[in-house]
Amino acid sequence: MAGIRWVGFDGDDTLWKSEDYYRKAEADFEAILGAYIDLSDARTHRHLLDVERRNLKIFGYGVKGMTLSMLESAIQLTDERISASDLHRIIEIGRATLQHPVELLPGIREAVEAIARDHEIVLITKGDLFHQEAKIALSGLADLFHRIEVVSEKDEATYARVLHELPVEPARFAMIGNSLRSDIEPVLALGGWGVHMPYHVTWALEAEHGVHADAPRLRVVEHAGQLPDALALIEASQGP
């Protein structure tokens, strides 16, 4: 019989709020910088993004890397005029972001429970191991998942390894997430299914992708309440 055997869930901005806290961190960062430089200059915002993109290859994803990038960016943008006291405030932004509360998105617990009744489910989340584990524990969802994978990058090679370890054929795997770049594109490329659940904000570096709206094996939902039906429709389309 056909059908989806394993369903993957992304963590940040799929199960729980995340990007909002990064946006708040960025706003707090810019408020500190505002005492030194002209924030209306578009180069200011782009500079942080450039520093982050360059540092990603060395620091990886996550709040600690973001904090180091903010510190570096602040020092460069102010031509080293920024005070140690204000740099300390930027470290405090990082510490606060690492300790943000874990707030589930509306209806997600019910959707995960419903999908877990008929499928094996795996949480596949990217970023800092320590912070992700803390958020998983605080979410109260850990016990619902049959497996949890914290990975450093969500590309084809990573999904191929995880699917091989589960094990499951790509045609019988569906991934649910808010990022076309990290949750959908690599899974479609492997021959799996993607269910895109957009979040209201997307980090600029996640916005770069090559997924077409009419891609085969791609479904889009507006909120978590639609997830069980989206999977049922995928399975119906696979036939008996």
Add this chain to the structure above:
Amino acid sequence: MAGIRWVGFDGDDTLWKSEDYYRKAEADFEAILGAYIDLSDARTHRHLLDVERRNLKIFGYGVKGMTLSMLESAIQLTDERISASDLHRIIEIGRATLQHPVELLPGIREAVEAIARDHEIVLITKGDLFHQEAKIALSGLADLFHRIEVVSEKDEATYARVLHELPVEPARFAMIGNSLRSDIEPVLALGGWGVHMPYHVTWALEAEHGVHADAPRLRVVEHAGQLPDALALIEASQGP
């Protein structure tokens, strides 16, 4: 038949050099601080350790957390007198430490190959996911291991989960590592075997442990060349 089925290897300072690079980072850090404060004051060194210990609960292990702790410590120890330029140099210390070369310890490749001929082997390494994965890739040892686990903490709960997933009974698992606290104590507590291979330097926060030199199921070797024989002696002691 009795015998060890799975053998675990620690990464940092067991397979490859690590603590030396942290020590160099600390020396470079103190050289920068020396322009502001009296380094002969024992409180200076203890202050960084105190900041690191407090931040571990929020940042976790690894170079990025160490760098943030160094920045914070430098700001506090200089009463905010340190320049942005010198704080930038501390960020550069972190970046350099994340990019240090991966240098295998003497004889370790041969020892891992010999042990892999008769056992399943798993790499169990603690710290930053992104940095650990980079080091594993650079080590050239990844293909020898049947499994690789990057974990955020090496305590009894973590080893219990990993042994359950392999799966293997503790009595048929031996862990090889340089840290009594992280590699040996929790495995002995679960009923497994520990092979301690001391490294010439140990981070102060790893030096706290409760392992007695005459603990049952503990063996000590001086260098990697002795590892295969140490395992053979463990298996001989288990009887037929």
